């Protein structure tokens with residue numbers, strides 16, 4: 507086990523800044539996942555930890571050692587990649603033990619380590635299988651066992667489940683969590699799949715365009731996203747956004763208005779803001795406390811219904827005339843999630859309310875979060 511520290515890591519490839527001034531401390535035994543869209547610098551960050559890439563600037567510290575210039579084999583790390591490169595002509599035992607044999611470990615020690623690794627990834631009894639006699643999931647477990655036998659201080663995993671089919675991926679997520687519990691080792695994981703990041707990690711590091719956007723436990727990224735990027739990337743389907751302004755009365759956009767006390771939310775009057783609300787925090791008005799509703803109800807049109815079995819996604823339009831955008835939700839649209847037996851019909855009118863305790867405000871220019879959850883605007887006194 508070991509801590510991993512990245513200090514002011516920058517990596518440039520010519521004009522491209524793949525990683526930009528990354529500072530990060532991963533604790534001993536922690537499972538941290540780098541997540542973000544393709545090309546955001548996840549793999550480059552991982553490779554600087556592994557020693558496969560030298561940073562242009564900055565330091566990498568593993569345990570108490572500055573390993574910035576150390577070769578990969580001297581860093582105490584083991585890597586598992588997306589492409590499971592097993593030797594096709596070797597059976598499972600030989601594949602798992604290959605590195606140990608190369609390093610001339612004693613046979614008793616090799617057997618002991620292979621046996622333990624096979625037990626952890628549940629490959630007992632398969633030692634003489636050849637790779638082409640195994641499923642994708644089993645081959646990936648061989649690759650993980652091969653990493654385990656090296657007793658690394660830190661496991662580095664770069665999209666290890668990307669080539670598996672959807673069902674197996676979900677199964678392997680649980681296996682990796684179990685593995686983490688069993689080995690109690692620091693795991694650094696890379697994925698572009700936010701669901702994978704959310705389900706397995708102690709903390710997730712959300713990246714965009716080479717920059718770290720937020721590092722926090724999964725639910726904190728979900729409930730208190732640091733900025734618009736994190737808000738939009740974490741959660742599926744994604745958060746709804748409405749851009750508008752703060753006026754004396756509250757939030758105003760082309761389509762919606764919401765009462766709000768600007769001062770208590772740290773918003774400047776007339777400030778441009780983006781309001782964010784997740785599909786599950788948009789409710790049918792009649793399910794809510796009606797006393798709260800009149801000034802807050804949005805009357806919309808149910809454009810498209812997507813029944814998912816356990817819930818229905820309802821694409822709402824503020825106005826029938828709003829053009830639906832091909833790239834997803836546009837300004838005049840909201841996505842709502844309702845229970846399967848909800849009384850909503852396609853093309854019908856629906857009154858909806860936003861759960862104010864779950865509404866987020868972001869700065870209209872920087873995209874940084876201003877507040878998560880709106881308390882009610884105080885009633886104006888008669889004397890005013």
Ligand code: ADP
Pocket residue numbers: 519522523524542543544545546547548549550551
């Ligand atoms: P991710 O893992 O998030 O998909 P990468 O770390 O692979 O992103 O890449 C980050 C950026 O750096 C991308 O723009 C990519 O094109 C660039 N990049 C990565 N490796 C190299 C390389 N060896 N040479 C030039 N550019 C690279």
